[in-house]
Amino acid sequence: MQLAEGTQISLRGKVGSVYRSGPFGCELVWAEHCDVETGEMIAAISGRLSSEEIQRTLRCGSLKIVSLPDHLHVQPPQRAAAVAPRPKELMRAAWRECYVLAAQKMIDAGILQPYRADFVRHFAAISRNGLEEDSRRSSKAGKSKRAGQRIDVRMPPRCGETVWDWWNRVRAFGAGETLDNYRNSGRKGSRFTPEENALMQEVIGLRLTEERCSITSVCESVQARFRIQNNDLTKDDPAAKELTVPGYDAVWNAIAQIAPLDHKIRTRGMDVAYRDLHTLGQGLQVERALQRVELDEYTVDLMVWLRLLKIDHLITPDEKMSLGLTGDPKRVIISAAIDVYTGAIVAMQIAPAGTMNLAVKTIEMIYLDKQSIASAAGTEHEWPMHGHPQTLVLDRASVNMSDEMYLRLAAAGITNFAVPARKPFLKPWVEGFFPTMGSKFLQQFTGRTFGNVVLKGENDPAERATLTLDEFLAWLVRWIVDVHHTSKPATIGRSAPLFGWQRAVAETPPLILNDESRLRKAFGDRSERKVSRKGLQVQGLHYIGPEIADWFLNESERTLEVWWWHRKIGRVEVLLPDGRWVTAHCSDPRWADKSYDDLAMFVAAENAEITRGQDARDRYRVDADERTHELSGLRGMLPLAPSKDDLARRTKEFSRYMLDPSAEPFQARDLFEDEVTPFQDEEDADGGHSSMPAPPVDGSEYGGNME
Known part of the structure; x- marks a missing residue:
C-alpha cells in the first residue's frame, strides 16, 4: 500500500x-x-x-x-435520500401519468385537440380512458388479493382543467412534473414563541421526576400554568396578547427535546436508564476455548419448572410421588455452565435444594469427559467439551462467596470472577440458555400443553402423555448434543458450538493446569480417619504410603485428615498434623485408575453372591438341628440326673456368699474380723496356697464322673 x-x-x-x-x-x-x-x-x-x-x-x-x-x-457524495421521492409520491405520480397518457392517446388519434376548452369538453372520455389505464397497471403489478383486504379506489380528477395543467407541464418540462410538492407544504417551524417554549420547558422540568408521571398529567400542568399566565396578563392589560396554550402533541415534542439520558433517569431510575441506554461496543473478546466459562444456578419450584418446560403432564403419577410432588413446595436447583468462546454447554446438573453444593459438582463436571453420558442417551454426535476453565464467572450468591468455594477454586487454579447481582447482561450466555431450552425443546412430543384453548382444541395432554422422566433426561441430552451444539447462531462470525469447539481445540488446545492431587483437594470430600497398621481406611479400601507408615511408628497422633475424590479412588491426599501433604496409594492395585462407580458395581456383584447357595446352607442348618435333637433323646438312658445330696451340696456352694437376713445388719468391719490371710490355710501340691478347697478331679461333686 x-x-x-x-x-x-x-x-x-x-x-x-x-x-x-x-x-x-x-x-x-x-x-x-x-x-x-x-x-x-x-x-x-x-x-x-x-x-x-x-x-x-x-x-x-x-x-x-x-x-x-x-x-x-474527492467530492463527497450527495445525500440522495434527501431528494428521492417517497413511495406515496411515486404512487400519486403514476396516477397522474395514467390520465396524461390517456389524453395524449386521444390527441394522437385526433379525438382531442390540445386546447383547454377541448379538455373540458372531452373530460368524461379522458376520465374513462385514464381509469382503464390505472386498472391495467394495477393488474400487471401482480399483487395477490385476499379475502377481507381493503381495496384502494383512486377516483379520477375533478375537472378537465386539472388534466390540462398536468399534460401541459409534462409537455414543457418532462415526465418529472407528475411529482407533486406536498412534502413542502405545512408549517415547518414552531408556532410557539421563545418565551412560550421557555415557560413550557420550565413546567416540564418541575414535573419530570422519578414519580414517573404520565404525559397527560404533565400536559395538564403546562396548560394550567399557561392559563394562569394569560389571566395575569389580561388583568394588567386587557389588550395584551395572550400566550398560545399548548396541546398534548406540543408537550410531548417538548419532552422529547430534553436530553434522553436525563429524561430516562428522572422518569425510570438509574438502573432502567443504564439498562436501556448504555452504549455497546465490540463486546467481550475471548481467544480460546474455556478461557471464560459462565455458571449460574436457578432455585425454582420443581412443579413450576416442569410446567415452564411443558413436561408436567409427561411424567407418570408414580414418578411424581418419587420426586416428592405431593402438593407441598419442592425446591430444586438447576445449574449450568457454558463456554463463552464456543457457546457449548460444558456442564449441567439438576438436584433438590439443600442436598449438595451443586456449584462444586457443576465445576467438577467441566473437567470430566461426558461422552459416556452422550453414549447412554444414544446421541449421534460427541460431547467432547471438557478441560480446565481459566476464568469462572459466578454471581454473588452466598454459596459462591463462601470460604469453601474460594478455597476449592484456588486449589484448582481457577480465577473466580464474581459479577454483581441483578446485572444479567454481565453473563448473558448462561442467562439466555434456559429461555432457549424452553422455547426450542419439547415441541415435537405428544402430550405437551398449549398456550390457549384455541390451539389445544380437543387434545388431552394427560391421556396422550408418552414421555417418562428417564426418557425426558435422555431426550434432553440428545437435544443438547445433537441440536443445540450443532445449530449455528444468527450472529455473523460464530459457528455451531460443536464445530467451533473442534476448530478451537485444533488451533489452541485447552490449558492443563491441574493434576489429580489438585483436583482431589478442589472437588474431593474431606474426612478424618485413624491410622492403623493397615493404613487409612476409606470406603472399605486401605491406603498406605511411606510417610503414613513412618507416622504410625513414630508419632502418637492417630487421627489424620484425608481428601478422597470419587472419580479417582486409587489415591488419596493426606494432611499430616505437621502440615505436610502426602499421597497415599490403595493397597489393592486393581483400584489404581478406578472410580467409585466401579467400586459400587463390584460391591453390588459381591453382595449378589451372598445369596447364592443360601438355600443349601439353610437346609444343612435345619437338618443338623433336627439330627442333634434326635440324638439328645438317647442321652436320657444315662444316669446324668444329680442325686439329693448332690443338689444340697450345689445349693450350699452357690449360696455361700449370701448374707443371712436374720443376722445383724451388715457392717464393713465384719469383713476383716475373722478374715484369714490368703495363702495360709493349706498348701497346694505345687507349693501354692488357696483359701478355697480344690474341686474333686473325678467330678463327683457334679453328680458323676467326667466321661
Whole structure:
C-alpha cells in the first residue's frame, strides 16, 4: 500500500505530510508535536513508513487520512435520500401519468385537440380512458388479493382543467412534473414563541421526576400554568396578547427535546436508564476455548419448572410421588455452565435444594469427559467439551462467596470472577440458555400443553402423555448434543458450538493446569480417619504410603485428615498434623485408575453372591438341628440326673456368699474380723496356697464322673 504525495496523515497523535512516495513505502515530514507521556515538545522531523506498516496501521485504525492532495480531491457524495421521492409520491405520480397518457392517446388519434376548452369538453372520455389505464397497471403489478383486504379506489380528477395543467407541464418540462410538492407544504417551524417554549420547558422540568408521571398529567400542568399566565396578563392589560396554550402533541415534542439520558433517569431510575441506554461496543473478546466459562444456578419450584418446560403432564403419577410432588413446595436447583468462546454447554446438573453444593459438582463436571453420558442417551454426535476453565464467572450468591468455594477454586487454579447481582447482561450466555431450552425443546412430543384453548382444541395432554422422566433426561441430552451444539447462531462470525469447539481445540488446545492431587483437594470430600497398621481406611479400601507408615511408628497422633475424590479412588491426599501433604496409594492395585462407580458395581456383584447357595446352607442348618435333637433323646438312658445330696451340696456352694437376713445388719468391719490371710490355710501340691478347697478331679461333686 502507498500514500500519494501531498497526503496529510495522523498516526498515534502525530501529524505528518507525505513528500515522496515509492514502491516500498513513503517519506514524510512529521510536524511539531507534544509527547503525551512525557509532555516534551518534539520538533519537526522527517520519517519513513514502509508499505507493510502502512497496511498494518490502516487495518488497526491507528493511521487516519487527514486530507488528500488537490489533484486527488474527492467530492463527497450527495445525500440522495434527501431528494428521492417517497413511495406515496411515486404512487400519486403514476396516477397522474395514467390520465396524461390517456389524453395524449386521444390527441394522437385526433379525438382531442390540445386546447383547454377541448379538455373540458372531452373530460368524461379522458376520465374513462385514464381509469382503464390505472386498472391495467394495477393488474400487471401482480399483487395477490385476499379475502377481507381493503381495496384502494383512486377516483379520477375533478375537472378537465386539472388534466390540462398536468399534460401541459409534462409537455414543457418532462415526465418529472407528475411529482407533486406536498412534502413542502405545512408549517415547518414552531408556532410557539421563545418565551412560550421557555415557560413550557420550565413546567416540564418541575414535573419530570422519578414519580414517573404520565404525559397527560404533565400536559395538564403546562396548560394550567399557561392559563394562569394569560389571566395575569389580561388583568394588567386587557389588550395584551395572550400566550398560545399548548396541546398534548406540543408537550410531548417538548419532552422529547430534553436530553434522553436525563429524561430516562428522572422518569425510570438509574438502573432502567443504564439498562436501556448504555452504549455497546465490540463486546467481550475471548481467544480460546474455556478461557471464560459462565455458571449460574436457578432455585425454582420443581412443579413450576416442569410446567415452564411443558413436561408436567409427561411424567407418570408414580414418578411424581418419587420426586416428592405431593402438593407441598419442592425446591430444586438447576445449574449450568457454558463456554463463552464456543457457546457449548460444558456442564449441567439438576438436584433438590439443600442436598449438595451443586456449584462444586457443576465445576467438577467441566473437567470430566461426558461422552459416556452422550453414549447412554444414544446421541449421534460427541460431547467432547471438557478441560480446565481459566476464568469462572459466578454471581454473588452466598454459596459462591463462601470460604469453601474460594478455597476449592484456588486449589484448582481457577480465577473466580464474581459479577454483581441483578446485572444479567454481565453473563448473558448462561442467562439466555434456559429461555432457549424452553422455547426450542419439547415441541415435537405428544402430550405437551398449549398456550390457549384455541390451539389445544380437543387434545388431552394427560391421556396422550408418552414421555417418562428417564426418557425426558435422555431426550434432553440428545437435544443438547445433537441440536443445540450443532445449530449455528444468527450472529455473523460464530459457528455451531460443536464445530467451533473442534476448530478451537485444533488451533489452541485447552490449558492443563491441574493434576489429580489438585483436583482431589478442589472437588474431593474431606474426612478424618485413624491410622492403623493397615493404613487409612476409606470406603472399605486401605491406603498406605511411606510417610503414613513412618507416622504410625513414630508419632502418637492417630487421627489424620484425608481428601478422597470419587472419580479417582486409587489415591488419596493426606494432611499430616505437621502440615505436610502426602499421597497415599490403595493397597489393592486393581483400584489404581478406578472410580467409585466401579467400586459400587463390584460391591453390588459381591453382595449378589451372598445369596447364592443360601438355600443349601439353610437346609444343612435345619437338618443338623433336627439330627442333634434326635440324638439328645438317647442321652436320657444315662444316669446324668444329680442325686439329693448332690443338689444340697450345689445349693450350699452357690449360696455361700449370701448374707443371712436374720443376722445383724451388715457392717464393713465384719469383713476383716475373722478374715484369714490368703495363702495360709493349706498348701497346694505345687507349693501354692488357696483359701478355697480344690474341686474333686473325678467330678463327683457334679453328680458323676467326667466321661
